[in-house]
Amino acid sequence: MAYQQHKNSSADMKEILQIKNYMAEPVTPISQLEKNPNDMKTQMELLIMRIQAEFCRALEKEEDEEAKFLVDRWTRKEGGGGITCVLQDGRVFEKAGVNISVVSGTLPPAAVQQMKTRGKNFDSQELPFFAAGVSAVIHPRNPMVPTIHFNYRYFEVTDKNGVQWWFGGGTDLTPYYLNEEDATHFHLTLKHACDAHDKTYYGRFKKWCDDYFSIPHRGERRGVGGIFFDDIDSPDQTSAFNFVTSCAEAVIPSYIPIVQKHKDDAYGYHERQWQLLRRGRYVEFNLIYDRGTKFGLFTPEARYESILMSLPLNAKWEYMHTPKPNSAEEKLMKVLKEPRDWLHLEQARQVA
Amino acid sequence: MAYQQHKNSSADMKEILQIKNYMAEPVTPISQLEKNPNDMKTQMELLIMRIQAEFCRALEKEEDEEAKFLVDRWTRKEGGGGITCVLQDGRVFEKAGVNISVVSGTLPPAAVQQMKTRGKNFDSQELPFFAAGVSAVIHPRNPMVPTIHFNYRYFEVTDKNGVQWWFGGGTDLTPYYLNEEDATHFHLTLKHACDAHDKTYYGRFKKWCDDYFSIPHRGERRGVGGIFFDDIDSPDQTSAFNFVTSCAEAVIPSYIPIVQKHKDDAYGYHERQWQLLRRGRYVEFNLIYDRGTKFGLFTPEARYESILMSLPLNAKWEYMHTPKPNSAEEKLMKVLKEPRDWLHLEQARQVA
Numbered sequence: 001m002a003y004q005q006h007k008n009s010s011a012d013m014k015e016i017l018q019i020k021n022y023m024a025e026p027v028t029p030i031s032q033l034e035k036n037p038n039d040m041k042t043q044m045e046l047l048i049m050r051i052q053a054e055f056c057r058a059l060e061k062e063e064d065e066e067a068k069f070l071v072d073r074w075t076r077k078e079g080g081g082g083i084t085c086v087l088q089d090g091r092v093f094e095k096a097g098v099n100i101s102v103v104s105g106t107l108p109p110a111a112v113q114q115m116k117t118r119g120k121n122f123d124s125q126e127l128p129f130f131a132a133g134v135s136a137v138i139h140p141r142n143p144m145v146p147t148i149h150f151n152y153r154y155f156e157v158t159d160k161n162g163v164q165w166w167f168g169g170g171t172d173l174t175p176y177y178l179n180e181e182d183a184t185h186f187h188l189t190l191k192h193a194c195d196a197h198d199k200t201y202y203g204r205f206k207k208w209c210d211d212y213f214s215i216p217h218r219g220e221r222r223g224v225g226g227i228f229f230d231d232i233d234s235p236d237q238t239s240a241f242n243f244v245t246s247c248a249e250a251v252i253p254s255y256i257p258i259v260q261k262h263k264d265d266a267y268g269y270h271e272r273q274w275q276l277l278r279r280g281r282y283v284e285f286n287l288i289y290d291r292g293t294k295f296g297l298f299t300p301e302a303r304y305e306s307i308l309m310s311l312p313l314n315a316k317w318e319y320m321h322t323p324k325p326n327s328a329e330e331k332l333m334k335v336l337k338e339p340r341d342w343l344h345l346e347q348a349r350q351v352a
Numbered sequence: 353m354a355y356q357q358h359k360n361s362s363a364d365m366k367e368i369l370q371i372k373n374y375m376a377e378p379v380t381p382i383s384q385l386e387k388n389p390n391d392m393k394t395q396m397e398l399l400i401m402r403i404q405a406e407f408c409r410a411l412e413k414e415e416d417e418e419a420k421f422l423v424d425r426w427t428r429k430e431g432g433g434g435i436t437c438v439l440q441d442g443r444v445f446e447k448a449g450v451n452i453s454v455v456s457g458t459l460p461p462a463a464v465q466q467m468k469t470r471g472k473n474f475d476s477q478e479l480p481f482f483a484a485g486v487s488a489v490i491h492p493r494n495p496m497v498p499t500i501h502f503n504y505r506y507f508e509v510t511d512k513n514g515v516q517w518w519f520g521g522g523t524d525l526t527p528y529y530l531n532e533e534d535a536t537h538f539h540l541t542l543k544h545a546c547d548a549h550d551k552t553y554y555g556r557f558k559k560w561c562d563d564y565f566s567i568p569h570r571g572e573r574r575g576v577g578g579i580f581f582d583d584i585d586s587p588d589q590t591s592a593f594n595f596v597t598s599c600a601e602a603v604i605p606s607y608i609p610i611v612q613k614h615k616d617d618a619y620g621y622h623e624r625q626w627q628l629l630r631r632g633r634y635v636e637f638n639l640i641y642d643r644g645t646k647f648g649l650f651t652p653e654a655r656y657e658s659i660l661m662s663l664p665l666n667a668k669w670e671y672m673h674t675p676k677p678n679s680a681e682e683k684l685m686k687v688l689k690e691p692r693d694w695l696h697l698e699q700a701r702q703v704a
Contacts, residue, residue: 072672086671097671217649217656280663287639288649297569297640304569309671311632317663319438319449320424 013037022049023056024073027081027102040165040237041130044154047241048100048134049083051152051248055136056085056098058252062259064091069098074303078105084306088313091141092263097309098136104129107157130156133169134248135292137310138255143275144265146175146182146223147282148255149310151292152248154241166233167244171251172209174223174282176275178332182258183224187342190227193250197243203345205229210339215285220336222285226254274329276316283315365389374401375408376425376435379454392517392589393482396506399593400452400486401435403504403600407488408437408450410604414611416443421450426655430457436658440665443493444615449661450488456481459509482508485521486600487644489662490607495627496617498527498534498575499634500607501662503644504600506593518585519596523603524561526575526634528627530684534610535576539694542579545602549595555697557581562691567637572688574637578606626681628668635667 017030026033028045036042056069067090075081082101087093106126133153140147152169173186187206194201209228214221227247232240286293296307323329341347369382378385380397388394408421419442427433434453439445458478485505492499504521525538539558546553561580566573579599584592638645648659675681693699 070671088671095669095671217654217659276666280667283635283667284639284660287636288646294640302569305672307569308636308669311669313668313670314628315632315635315667315669316665317447317660317667318665319422319440319447319661320657 010034016046022053022083023069023071023085024083027073027075027083027100040154040241041132041156043241044132045102047245047248048102048132048152051134051251052083052085052098052100052136055251056087058256059087059093059096059098059138059259062092062256062263063087067091067093069096072306074306076103076303077301078103080104082303082306084303084309086309092145092259094139094141095309095313096136096138097306098134099306099309100132100134101306102132104131128158130154135310136251139279139312140259140263142263142265143176143267143271144179144262145259146173147279147312148173148251150248150251152244154244164233165237166231167240168230168232169244169247170205170209170212170226170228171247171254172213172223172226172228173255174278175332176278177271177328178224178335179258179262182261183340184342185257186224186226186254189250189254190247191343193246194227194243196246197239201229201243202227202343213285215281215289217288218281218284220281220333221339222282222336224335224342225339273316274323276314277318277321279312279315280317283311286310362386368398374405374435375421375423375437379425379427379433379435379452392506392593393484393508395593396484397454399597399600400454400484400504403486403603404435404437404450404452404488407603408439410608411439411445411448411450411490414444414608414615415439419443419445421448424658426658428455428655429653430455432456434655434658436655436661438661444497444611446491446493447661447665448488448490449658450486451658451661452484452486453658454484456483480510482506487662488603491631491664492611492615494615494617495528495619495623496531496614497611498525499631499664500525500603502600502603504596506596516585517589518583519592520582520584521596521599522557522561522564522578522580523599523606524565524575524578524580525607526630527684528630529623529680530576530687531610531614534613535692536694537609538576538578538606541602541606542599543695545598546579546595548598549591553581553595554579554695565637567633567641569640570633570636572633572685573691574634574688576687576694577691625668626675628666629670629673631664631667632669635663638662 013034017033019025026045026049033042033045060068067087069085069087072084073081074084080101080103082099085098087096090096107129131153133151135151137149138147148171150169150171152167154165154167156163156165171190173183175182191202194205205227206225209225210221212228213223213225232243234240293307293310296302297304323333365386369385371377378397378401385394385397412420419439421437421439424436425433426436432453432455434451437450439448442448459481483505485503487503489501490499500523502521502523504519506517506519508515508517523542525535527534543554546557557579558577561577562573564580565575565577584595586592645659645662648654649656675685
């Protein structure tokens, strides 16, 4: 049930706002959401609530009966709060975290600048802001199933010239063993979501993803990429929101078929050890380089448990570990050192 | 065999420079060391070589026969190099890394500022520098044996006003289960090393250690502390070197008795799981907050394997893990949240 199609009548709005559709009660009081159905803040909160619930339910379907998401609804002194859903130590998912947060308050301009790559000039000392986003990291147990991460977010900052708004987000895949068919399926699903809005998006945001999820000290990428964009404020608010909606709706079709295909694959001690070493690299990226993690942890009164739910249940660091020549592990490393053009865009461009 | 007592005759210098005393050949050519026996750069390189060898051998003595340090001697394009010694997957030590590095080259002033807490003004754009240090992190297998870290280092930076030099360093202990007797022994050994040089050192450097090894987002310290100092350039170079020598020589008597006492203690699955969770906190501190790690990783052509040998072999992150009330785990957390005055200095001060 997409929110956009229903918001016009207040009866539909009541149906949309039924708690059974979501993992918990919205962060913003329901009466306030009902009063402002066309406000982008309302639209975004309802989108991330829906995406969270749909994704959690899709993951639970792949799990054993008894493995369910734990739901923590939390509030923040300065304003807003969030809903953190974690499934830990399941048979299929070793650790799965799906978090939404809807927060507001005031920020110093330096902190606002941290929120985006492209600098903008803000004309005040203390800036009222609003931020709403959904963010998830899924670490499966079977080393043949990749880790997925996605995050979609909306910001508003008010200075004396008015409200500035923008969207950011992305979805990326981190396999432990390379399966080219899976990587192609994943990228193709994201490309379809992008193409419906702007034919230039996938190519640009695929490159941005490869550049962002990089571990410079090792000269490698975190995974096989996906899409990433930090600062979308065009062509208009509704179009940008529709684009983000398409991306967020593409998560399940991009990932769940890969889980289904590999969750019962055979593996042994060797593959588990390699998975744990690669999870160590995931920790390195998240704690040293990820701007979102650092912005979160450096914010006073941060709910660090929700920020650090992205870390794997288990990780390993071995001194000077090197994959054997021509091994499956080395095959993955080659792709991490040199990102691939999964959909042969370059070739298509040259033919055209 | 202390270097200071022998350096006066060239025959003694030859004896000191015998490779059998160390883990590998010095980074600086032997002929150059022989020519400059009184240069602090020579004295420091020989000190860290000796400390590395003595500590590695003391650890090997606690291990099974077949567990030995792997020795990697490496060089750096721009100048200098290091010797990295790692013992991994032993019965007593899960991962033990003892590294020395002796490097030189030029640095931009911003990078030099990163090397110390207290800003100094340097009067050039590109600064020739020299840095020599020893650094070790020992992660034992038995959760009843604490992790130890120490680092002692010497810097020289040359600008148009001449050479500025300083020492830094510290030793600190990270237990998984609190043993008050061990913590007191550890702090007392460090205090004796400090007191021989300056009666004010232990109190100041104990506090500095508590302040530095802190994980602000969790409101806890990494461990039960020790000493830490970042910037010693008084009363004179020889006295400062002698102080650093005493601290480095105190590592073995502060730690090895604790290893011997607990390496065969009984433990089970529960204690191992808690140790792994605490190792996750160690990773958080090292990757998010430790200035040395970040300075290292952000330096181009850094030997990241030597920097990241400080990370444990295994670590774990559980969402919302909380120790049971009145458990041994909660007892540790209380000390991590509120550092203790192990040697009752405050009490002694009030009585005096």
